[in-house]
Amino acid sequence: MFIAGRTLTAKSGRMADAISLTGSVLSSMNSKMGSDYSMHVDIGGDPNAVFLTTGFETLADYEQMRMSYMADQEINSMLVGSESIADIVEDRLGEIIKPMGEFDAFAAVNTVRVETPKQMEATAFCLEVAELATSISGDEVGVVRPLTGDISELFFVTNFASMEDLNQSNAKLSENEDWLALYEKSVGLIVPGSLHYAIRQKVM
Structure with a gap:
């Protein structure tokens, strides 16, 4: 897809x-x-x-x-x-390498850049991140790999019915020790300081 x-x-x-x-x-x-x-x-x-x-x-x-x-x-x-x-x-x-479900009223889009020499390993790690986030939050976290533009980027996309649902999902992650441990595991795979978080509202 x-x-x-x-x-x-x-x-x-x-x-x-x-x-x-x-x-x-x-x-x-x-x-x-x-x-x-x-x-x-x-x-x-x-x-x-x-x-x-x-x-x-x-x-x-x-x-x-x-x-x-x-x-x-x-x-x-x-x-x-x-x-x-x-x-x-x-x-x-881009190529959807992990489905994110149907678009809803809001979408959270997290963008990271991976270390180019370890792109395959970093991509596998990001899929692990998405699977864990889905398991903890109950919200389907998708992953998109770009085919054009900066191909060192990866996008995590999650859809929500409301801003409150989005906030509650983030709270579940921030309180989970397994999730917090991933930050240390990302060293050497994700470019430091590259994480960008965006919230988008569907108008059509």
Whole structure:
């Protein structure tokens, strides 16, 4: 399973317009092309960031969607003038190596960078981390390995129905000795100081 993502940055004062236009485009794409794009915004992060994601069973499915999207005159006409509303910052493509379940109202996204010489060992360790977190919290923690961009990164993704559920999940982990012991085991595998924690709210 693979996941495609696009990051947009709304122009100052145009966030509502960016969400409205992007939602219309994604709805059209989902209807015409069978994709399942969702849209998230940052909580406690960049107030103008918009994140678009969808999954694909194969890279051939992703390629077909891209070709159809680029050739669709109706969708492209909807984007005329969009440069005054938002900028495309980045496209990413990744492989889901541990499922994270269905998107819910909120998602916690933890990003780490692994030590490149130990990438295989570090990836195995991160899968162990995700399995333990799932076991302790009861929430499915997925792992995504990027195929584009900085491939030394790994993403842990967990979905929650509410901010309170997210907070309770974090509390369970912080009180568990087995979980806390993983920090010491990460030495030499995870780049020090690379952990980045983000909370994203689903708006479509």
